[in-house]
Amino acid sequence: MAKFLTNREENYAQWYNDLVIKADLAENSVVRGCMVIKPYGYAIWEKIQAELDRKFKATGHVNAYFPIFIPKSFFSKEAKHVEGFAKECAIVTHYRLMKDESGNGLIVDPSAKLEEELIVRPTSETIIWNSYKNWIQSYRDLPILINQWANVVRWEMRTRLFLRTTEFLWQEGHTAHATREEAVEETERMLGVYSDFAENFMALPVIKGYKSENERFAGAIDTYTIEALMQDGKALQAGTSHFLGQNFAKAFDVQFTDKTGKLDYVWATSWGLSTRVIGALIMAHSDNNGLVLPPRLAPIQVVIIPIYKNSEQLETISAAARKIMSALEVRGISVKYDDRDNNKPGWKFANYELKGVPVRIAIGPRDIENSTVEVARRDTLEKEIIPMNGIEAHIAGLLDDIQKNIYFKASEFRKTNTFYADKWDDFVNLLDNQGGFIMAHWDGTSETEEKIKEETKATIRCIPFDSPDEDGKCIYSGKPSKRRVLFARSY
């Protein structure tokens, strides 16, 4: 087998980067921190989009589009939002270039300076609530359930393909409600959509919970999150849903008349999931041979490779392959038949393993004689000989098995890498030598959380929804605590 990648156990970060590049998912662009999402990587994003969009619409949402530029002054309107988002950002100050008279090239036309600078959106609450102000007068105008598919820009200092890039793609939902209860319900509903998507499509078990105050979205009353565990023992936040209370309605003066005729501020939520989850998808399941993609998000679910010595053999094999292809396509399974003659079967095998194609079918002259094919599954690398007759039902079942098995493996990994720590030394030891999720008691103060972060680089990933009541003592301060929270180092 060709070795494309740095060994995962030797250098996880390098393995990840190699994988993204070699599997043709994305690459760095000439623009600092901005990536090019290549067709194979983008095809995964399209599958993510299609499923999420379906789920959003099934829960009553519609899509819309708001401007990419936000006037600078908007960021100052919500007191906490400004702290979180108005710092590192792309700032448009001018709107015209002109020829450099002293030589060749272009310079900024100094006379084309904007009166107020525009910020390339890092998130759209402000520009959207400024619009909602004109859309909402009465309770009859509510709820507004809007989602936007968009690019956003945050001027990150240290970037990594998919995981943290200056520009990234995402969806951001922004909803407006007449009551607090309804908005809280929406916040929960959308976290449910994300966790359902993560578990059933990304094959990624996640822990649902609240963010601590330190880790909350800037401007939110409450941030709900789904947290996943990567194979190097670090956590990754895969999606967040925010209950914004009346903060943005107050900042942009969005009031409505309720059923009793009383004027009140509108209640809000926002929720987002980005191309970052492709990083999670890669890191959670892949191995030293390359990507391992869950079938439900794999752009190619099955690849068929002919093994032949001459063109007559190829012809017979191709006829059989095409029959299998159409039988699979009828079932909605995406298939590629790779009969290119510039690479040997062995190279192709390795290449599709690298690309994480869940099922490989190989057909040789012997298979034709016996009416069989060789079927290999990417997750376990197991091979078996299967009769051609009824192959489509077998493959459909196999894809389901693979989806389940990838999820099962990730769940088992998380199980063996979730720890309960009650002593500070154990806590530090676990973080330094083992990684993983650590359930520990915390006294509930931001001060303690910050100290823990300073000393260990671990943060509170969330306060799990299902964390049971339990009396204990804070792992750091020793002060009383009522429940355990989830600590980890994270991406």
Place this chain on the structure above:
Amino acid sequence: MAKFLTNREENYAQWYNDLVIKADLAENSVVRGCMVIKPYGYAIWEKIQAELDRKFKATGHVNAYFPIFIPKSFFSKEAKHVEGFAKECAIVTHYRLMKDESGNGLIVDPSAKLEEELIVRPTSETIIWNSYKNWIQSYRDLPILINQWANVVRWEMRTRLFLRTTEFLWQEGHTAHATREEAVEETERMLGVYSDFAENFMALPVIKGYKSENERFAGAIDTYTIEALMQDGKALQAGTSHFLGQNFAKAFDVQFTDKTGKLDYVWATSWGLSTRVIGALIMAHSDNNGLVLPPRLAPIQVVIIPIYKNSEQLETISAAARKIMSALEVRGISVKYDDRDNNKPGWKFANYELKGVPVRIAIGPRDIENSTVEVARRDTLEKEIIPMNGIEAHIAGLLDDIQKNIYFKASEFRKTNTFYADKWDDFVNLLDNQGGFIMAHWDGTSETEEKIKEETKATIRCIPFDSPDEDGKCIYSGKPSKRRVLFARSY
């Protein structure tokens, strides 16, 4: 009928603007020239995207994503491109804001100045060809057939909703080929995709042709276009496909080894279609009652409205309506049942006419008795009473009829508004008093074209592919000409 709109015959521009606003398609945002695409307008864009994306994939293309920012220097690399695109644009000069120490608010941090300014993409040839440089070594790496769905920014001075906005949404295809022939073929193929889409989905007859040198894409050897006629007699360019020759390959030094081992520059095409076509869709078909949407692009194809006096009646009607709904949905027809009790049927009728829903079904107590419904078509405003039994087949046929009829109407309009002019006075008269497409002779020089534009505001929309050879004299200069070209005033 409620009058929502300025009369189309009185003030076409105002009618258009009213329509966009009142039908809830889009609105101006607080950011100069940037629009908010509201859910109903965005739903039309989603239908456009879905169909085009399907067509692109069926012709072998894949999607990818390139950075929104382009280094300033890239624009100077292609000699003509710089003239067309590097003038009015959004320029990012800084990447950090800081608190204004003298008061409240935020100011640009002067220490966070970019070494090289970044331009928000007005089109992506330069950044994409800079990437292709690393992707292409040999003929085996070709062709590259990539499309991108993205937002772009051009700093327009005069903007109009959908038709010309500072930020707009579009798709841009960027392909790379080993031979000139293949690239020309691709340019033609994609114009074919656009014209097929315009005619069969937008119900918009278009004329395919070449752009004159003046009107060509900056950096193209040849620009192909589809030109449509609006109801006010002005032309609108609905999509363009560019044969770029080796211009961008030379500008970014993209060479490949061909089959014979010889090094050559890569051949390129690009092609794009934007949210502007929503403006065309509106202007081509709509009337004083509101939008007229071709069924294939209508977010809601059928609306059902109950007419009742009490809740018992509503219950019986709702049961019948839901039966019809599911029968229609099985056929893939999108239906809305509007049983909201806060508006009267008359208001709803007018509102769905305004929104261009192709078919309206009204059901009252009398209909229940007779097992009938009232069916109204938006294009002709005709109504008929139809038996409930088998209604789904009737509606499916009716939607087809409406699609064809809207196309037919637009074709007839174009036919009666296409003129042949041989004298300058006639030419000017037609433009001033009639509008429409004018086929006239032209001497082939940019100079003449510019003079005609100066004197009449008309431009050469295209040199139609199917314009026959015909000896004549230039309408302006009297010099010899071999074929007629298409003149019009345009959006």
